[in-house]
Amino acid sequence: MRIDLSDQSVDALAEIISGGSAGGYEPSIGLYRQGWRLKAWFKGVGVPFEIDGASRLSATKTAIHGAIFLDTGNGELLKRIIESAADPRDFIKEPERHATVVEYLNKHLIYDGLKLATAGRTIRLVEIAETAQVTDELLAMAAGIDFDTVSRDLDRALRAAASDPELAVTSACAVVESVCRSILVELERDFPAKQDISSLYRAVRDPLGLDPMKEGLTPDIVNDVKAVLSGLVTSVQSIGSLRTHVGGAHGKEKGFRRIDARIAKLAIHSASAIALFIIETWQHRHPGRVLPLRNEPKKHDQ
Structure with missing residues (x-):
């Protein structure tokens, strides 16, 4: 992920990390950190930090600019800094403040083509161009039902779409597989012998009960819904086939690339729509019944 932070975003990030100026007129949105805590914080993300007579806020800005210089171009260092600045574990006692921090940073990051998104219990930095309404909705739903597996797979797919589209397809496929496995676990159904997406x-x-005849539909639209569900099957099969032919799980020589980011994003958005439909159908059929976090089959009593 390429990250080009504007000066305004650097200022906002520095305010959040340092807690702002000690003599500020208004309370800071971020957490106030003394100089030694700032040094420890930046050491944790792999960035040098020195005050040397400067104010805490100024030294924090300098450290961030230093990270921009040190970043190798893949954005991993800056990504780690931004995600760490909004780490929910630092705001366990003040969840409302955490929400304010994320909102404040996103108001600046949006101009850099970035945003912080919730992924399960964590916060991830994603490129806005790589998200769509359906993926955002699936991420929100996965977080709402504490579905960490889906959140991780979808987050991995979104991050890899541009840099490693083959890996993104593999992760997109895993999103649907994770949802299906969790449903089978909860219903205490045996896994199929072949555990591929189809x-x-x-x-x-x-x-x-994915059968239009069981939905109580009027006769004039039954065939239409049946066609949509049939298209769903085709999409599932196609995503699985694409993963087989280009997916990162099957190995490839250095520099190998058969698809570009457009196709990877198409697979991600299709898989997200399928997974979202399956989860919503589960919630419709079994209201109040929570899907398990783990995908391993339950051990039946002997």
């Missing part, structure tokens, strides 16, 4: 989807189709 087999797992077929395994949950009947238990979820």
